[in-house]
Amino acid sequence: xxxxxxxxxxxxxxxxxxxxxxxxxxxxxxxxxxxxxxxxxxxxxxxxxxxxxxxxxxxxxxxxxxxxxxxxxxxxxxxxxxxxxxxxxxxxxxxxxxx
Amino acid sequence: xxxxxxxxxxxxxxxxxxxxxxxxxxxxxxxxxxxxxxxxxxxxxxxxxxxxxxxxxxxxxxxxxxxxxxxxxxxxxxxxxxxxxxxxxxxxxxxxxxxxxxxxxxxxxxxxxxxxxxxxxxxxxxxxxxxxxxxxxxxxxxxxxxxxxxxxxxxxxxxxxxxxxxxxxxxxxxxxxxxxxxxxxxxxxxxxxxxxxxxxxxxxxxxxxxxxxxxxxxxxxxxxxxxxxxxxxxxxxxxxxxxxxxxxxxxxxxxxxxxxxxxxxxxxxxxxxxxxxxxxxxxxxxxxxxxxxxxxxxxxxxxxxxxxxxxxxxxxxxxxxxxxxxxxxxxxxxxxxxxxxxxxxxxxxxxxxxxxxxxxxxxxxxxxxxxxxxxxxxxxxxxxxxxxxxxxxxxxxxxxxxxxxxxxxxxxxxxxxxxxxxxxxxxxxxxxxxxxxxxxxxxxxxxxxxxxxxxxxxxxxxxxxxxxxxxxxxxxxxxxxxxxxxxxxxxxxxxxxxxxxxxxxxxxxxxxxxxxxxxxxxxxxxxxxxxxxxxxxxxxxxxxxxxxxxxxxxxxxxxxxxxxxxxxxxxxxxxxxxxxxxxxxxxxxxxxxxxxxxxxxxxxxxxxxxxxxxxxxxxxxxxxxxxxxxxxx
Numbered sequence: 001x002x003x004x005x006x007x008x009x010x011x012x013x014x015x016x017x018x019x020x021x022x023x024x025x026x027x028x029x030x031x032x033x034x035x036x037x038x039x040x041x042x043x044x045x046x047x048x049x050x051x052x053x054x055x056x057x058x059x060x061x062x063x064x065x066x067x068x069x070x071x072x073x074x075x076x077x078x079x080x081x082x083x084x085x086x087x088x089x090x091x092x093x094x095x096x097x098x099x
Numbered sequence: 100x101x102x103x104x105x106x107x108x109x110x111x112x113x114x115x116x117x118x119x120x121x122x123x124x125x126x127x128x129x130x131x132x133x134x135x136x137x138x139x140x141x142x143x144x145x146x147x148x149x150x151x152x153x154x155x156x157x158x159x160x161x162x163x164x165x166x167x168x169x170x171x172x173x174x175x176x177x178x179x180x181x182x183x184x185x186x187x188x189x190x191x192x193x194x195x196x197x198x199x200x201x202x203x204x205x206x207x208x209x210x211x212x213x214x215x216x217x218x219x220x221x222x223x224x225x226x227x228x229x230x231x232x233x234x235x236x237x238x239x240x241x242x243x244x245x246x247x248x249x250x251x252x253x254x255x256x257x258x259x260x261x262x263x264x265x266x267x268x269x270x271x272x273x274x275x276x277x278x279x280x281x282x283x284x285x286x287x288x289x290x291x292x293x294x295x296x297x298x299x300x301x302x303x304x305x306x307x308x309x310x311x312x313x314x315x316x317x318x319x320x321x322x323x324x325x326x327x328x329x330x331x332x333x334x335x336x337x338x339x340x341x342x343x344x345x346x347x348x349x350x351x352x353x354x355x356x357x358x359x360x361x362x363x364x365x366x367x368x369x370x371x372x373x374x375x376x377x378x379x380x381x382x383x384x385x386x387x388x389x390x391x392x393x394x395x396x397x398x399x400x401x402x403x404x405x406x407x408x409x410x411x412x413x414x415x416x417x418x419x420x421x422x423x424x425x426x427x428x429x430x431x432x433x434x435x436x437x438x439x440x441x442x443x444x445x446x447x448x449x450x451x452x453x454x455x456x457x458x459x460x461x462x463x464x465x466x467x468x469x470x471x472x473x474x475x476x477x478x479x480x481x482x483x484x485x486x487x488x489x490x491x492x493x494x495x496x497x498x499x500x501x502x503x504x505x506x507x508x509x510x511x512x513x514x515x516x517x518x519x520x521x522x523x524x525x526x527x528x529x530x531x532x533x534x535x536x537x538x539x540x541x542x543x544x545x546x547x548x549x550x551x552x553x554x555x556x557x558x559x560x561x562x563x564x565x566x567x568x569x570x571x572x573x574x575x576x577x578x579x580x581x582x583x584x585x586x587x588x589x590x591x592x593x594x595x596x597x598x599x600x601x602x603x604x605x606x607x608x609x610x611x612x613x614x615x616x617x618x619x620x621x622x623x624x625x626x627x628x629x630x631x632x633x634x635x636x637x638x639x640x641x642x643x644x645x646x647x648x649x650x651x652x653x654x655x656x657x658x659x660x661x662x663x664x665x666x667x668x669x670x671x672x673x674x675x676x677x678x679x680x681x682x683x684x685x686x687x688x689x690x691x692x693x694x695x696x697x698x699x700x701x702x703x704x705x706x707x708x709x710x711x712x713x714x715x716x717x718x719x720x721x722x723x724x725x726x727x728x729x730x731x732x
Contacts, residue, residue: 021712030709091708098706 278328319379509602
């Protein structure tokens, strides 16, 4: 199977994630979509690693995973706090940061 | 003896400081302090004069170097004095007439509660004027020049509660400023050309042709502009008539006898420069001749006694300018006329002041009449001044004016005839307007009426402090010319400084004298026919167009208004319009554009995280697209 198919899949997953971030209001779902985008990136990195026959891409993917794990910790905490204070997990309800 | 020169200046300077800073506790003695200090200056002047007379003619220049004012590299400005025959003549005139007028003011200003301040200003004027004539370089002369301008401003506007006096002071100051710019430019050009300001270096360099004729002409014309401003010569004459708003002693001292002659001093002192610039010299002559007639015509039409005398002053200074423009033929006689004029014109003004003093400050001559019976001393002294100014034979004006007329003929050729004719015509006009003043004031029926408040004036002779100076000046007016002409005393005295040349006159001295006397008699006769033979109406008849124009100072103010004020107004209005519409328009437009734009951009900041995400994605997509596109190209 040609590695290009993995790239197509990665692009598809990334697009689905991006669309999810843009259209969904629930913070948890938005968060999941962000994860989806990150992992689409990871998939692309691994695919490239395979295509070029070295391990650079895979190492990069590990980094992304670590960063994503850290992000999950912080992000979920923020969402929980947001829910506690506003009784809503909708990202559109938290629109105070404007002029 | 040199060290005495500074002592000439010190008393009035001290007086000004003491009187102006001393405050009210000096109110009771201030006027006597001022007078005594002026007299001290005069005494020092006499001592110095005696010393100069005791020396050889070639050795009569004293210099005193007080200190270096601004020594910077090649730039050397000194506080240094130079006393030679020319400055000595001025110093004697200034201090003697100045002292007499201080004395006169004691009586004249008696009822003025600001008399102390008045004397402070008078002393300030004396100090500045002495500095002007004693300076040994142009820069120091400029200091004195500005000083007398300041004193003149303060004294014209002394009664500043009258709006007319305040305006007149401003006018004099502004018009003088135009002339002062001329002097400043002349000094700057002089420094760039010769690298120095000192008379002792600039004038010999000018005489030896140290600069091109164009440069010399420029310097000469700028000096002439300065002289025009200070001496009220056409085209900067408009301030002198209004300057009569000041107290009469001021008009006598500053605006008749001394300050207004500073222009003549400047021209005569810079004689070498004008000798090297014939065009500038011709300009001086033209200015003198035009002003001579201009002032005389104005003097003929005015009903205000002081303004008529002011017209006469302009005219007489026109004579001096003309003579000074003639070069060495006329220098000595310009100064001689200046001195005799200082005496008789100061005397005439003091007489006018005395008349006003007795007439509740009425200045309209049509409200005088028959005053000779009420003010005998004023009448006699004014009469002697009158005879002197019209050039009655063997009085001082006769000698000095005839010499100028003779020198004018001495210009030679057609110019000589024209200038001679103009000066003779001026002599006739002088006789006419002075006779008119004399008859209107002292002869005929009394024409005064109660003023608006119902107070009828009770003409009376003035106090002795006022009459004594008038008597002294009258004596001077009678004998000065005769003494000056005794053995050519004045010519011999002054010619080592100014030089002397015989003109190439087509007519003899005797012919000139006869012609001048005849013209004078004609002028007197016409005035008598008009004013002496029939009663004078107490309101001026409308008169012909020339009379009406002359009453308005030959439209000088209308001309200045049309030529300078209106265009200036239009220019500023135009500039304001451009400023409002164009400059402000661009600035405001830019600000409004950015304001509107940011108003639009602000809507992007809506607080929705997803909307920010759209812009991030959009931006990232754009960047990638651009990168790909660039790579493809």
